[in-house]
Amino acid sequence: MCVDDKNEFPSPLIIGLFTETIGTFIMMFIGCMGCLFQYGIGPVIPSFAFAFAILAALQMLHADGPVHLNPGVSIAFLIVQKMSWKRFLVYVVAQYIGCFLGWITLYVVAPDESQNICLLRLKWELSPIQGFVIEMLGATVLIWIVLGAIDAKNSALKDSLPVRIALGVCGIIFALEPLTGAGxxxxxxxxxxxxxxxxxxxxxxxLAPICGTSIGAVIYRFILDDEDKYSLHSYLKKAEEGGEA
Structure with a gap:
């Protein structure tokens, strides 16, 4: 099953470039601002700051075409055949541009005593392999939340899509931030x-976010997606219908 790019993404490529750039700018500027001062309450502020930033970006821009804000999400959309290669390249370029612009804007306006703004580091003496696995599994859960939210079976819940994705992101960051910083x-x-x-x-x-979202997308497409003719779910559904017949 290959989704028609024009139907799945109604906006022209230049609009996709614009929305991804603006969306990642918002995410980076607001989200990283929440990492400047944590007031001794752990990951609460960073997790909600990034969640609300993502919610704002989705609510503002999703009507003009799906907003990914993350190269891993775009790769997952390629895997589940909801995106063309041309749009994928445009989105990824825009995501890096938007994140850089958002971060450098925050750096310019942040207090002078702010150091290592939003720089990710492993904590609690985690090894790089441990950090990789934690980040990868977090990204896997993240893409399952996204793919589940946009699933056709949840079409009646589209109005709450930004809230559901943002709350999922909030929970993952809350869990991962004390260990890896939650990239x-x-x-x-x-x-x-x-x-x-x-x-x-x-x-x-x-690498971990790319690996995690890719693994999650493969599992979703070939096991859970009942609309993909190659998925286990689709096969078992057809077998069950054939048995009933």
Whole structure:
């Protein structure tokens, strides 16, 4: 099953470039602002800051075409055949541009004493492999939330899509932030690492979200998606209907 790109994405490519750039700008500027001062209450502020930023971006821009805000989400959409290669490349470029612009804007306006703004680091002496697995599994859960939210069977719940995705992101960040900083997005992790020239363990923040969303998308498409003729769900459904007949 291959979804027609024009039907799934009603907006022209240039509008997709614009919405992804603006959306990731909002996510990075507001989300990372929530990481400046945590007031001794742990991951509460960062998780809600990123969640509300994503909610705002989705609510503002989703009507003009699906908003991904994350290269891993775009790769997952490729895997489940809801996106063309041309649009995928446009989206990924826009995501990195928007994240960089959002971060550099925050850096300019942040207090002078702010240091290592939104720079991701492993905590509690986690090994890079442990951090990789945690980030990968977090990204897997994230893409299941996204794919479940846009599933045709949930079409009656489209009005709450931004809220459901944002709350899912909030929960994942709340769990991961004390351990890995909760990257979950390769475009989000790149700007601070590049600016501070701090690449320690950075590879895992680039690869883990891509691996996690890819694995999640493959599982979703070939096991859970009853609309894909190659999925286990679809096969068992047809077998059950044949048996009843």
């Amino acid at each position: 979950l997005n390769s475009a989000r992790s790149f700007p601070p690492a590049a600016y501070y020239n701090n690449w320690k363990d950075h590879w895992l923040y680039e």
